[in-house]
Ligand SMILES: [Fe+2]
């Protein structure tokens with residue numbers, strides 16, 4: 001066994017590259033509201049991520065900083081530090097997307113963003129709904145939330161692969177800045193796809209917990225995603241009222257049609273992706289290809305402009 005092999009054998013880390021933060025920035029000054037030309041529905045459906053991700057990813061950073069003192073595995077600690085730095089930059093980039101893109105186009109996002117923030121600051125906080133937990137439950141509560149994040153990170157990995165491989169957006173001449181932020185983020189999600197799952201297992205998270213955690217995350221993500229999309233669409237006069245209402249059949253049939261045309265992932269595809277997380281043999285390493293991510297980062301305009309900080 002070589003020195004490298006024996007080092008790998010001793011670590012719980014399955015991440016095979018150092019995770020670096022790329023200090024990116026995006027210029028939305030020329031980006032139209034309908035960043036997929038002639039497709040306002042799909043444009044808003046994807047743009048809603050700017051309203052959901054910052055609160056979620058800053059929450060990830062807080063939680064993994066809490067987990068760090070429990071982690072003695074040096075390689076896994078390095079992964080976690082890189083993960084925190086990458087997620088912090090994702091949150092900042094999407095916050096800028098929110099302010100400099102959606103709000104600059106006159107969309108009101110405040111009420112919806114507040115709802116998203118409430119989820120992370122109340123029920124999922126260290127003191128859920130203001131209640132201080134007994135010391136004996138603190139670690140269990142941390143591990144449960146790390147399990148929820150591992151389930152989310154499965155989604156960000158598969159959606160990352162979807163974004164990198166979506167040729168339809170290029171064929172439709174989608175806006176290059178939006179494509180770049182989506183794909184830069186996608187590539188880094190693929191780079192760090194093992195970290196949350198490795199930490200969940202290291203901290204004592206087990207297989208049994210994964211099914212209820214994924215059920216909660218799938219329901220929560222679909223709820224937030226569709227509610228947020230509907231909130232943006234209702235403010236856009238070019239979208240017919242019935243198509244923008246969450247409780248209308250048109251909203252869901254339009255989603256299905258856009259998915260068939262390749263502009264959006266379909267609900268059924270997302271359900272199948274989430275089910276894969278329930279396999280006892282689930283392994284994030286086989287969910288995507290790190291080289292595909294690195295290939296995109298090597299050509300991403302924002303990543304190329306950015307300095308990398310390990
Ligand atoms: Fe992220």
Ligand SMILES: [Fe+2]
Nearest residue numbers: 087153156189
């Ligand atoms: Fe992530």
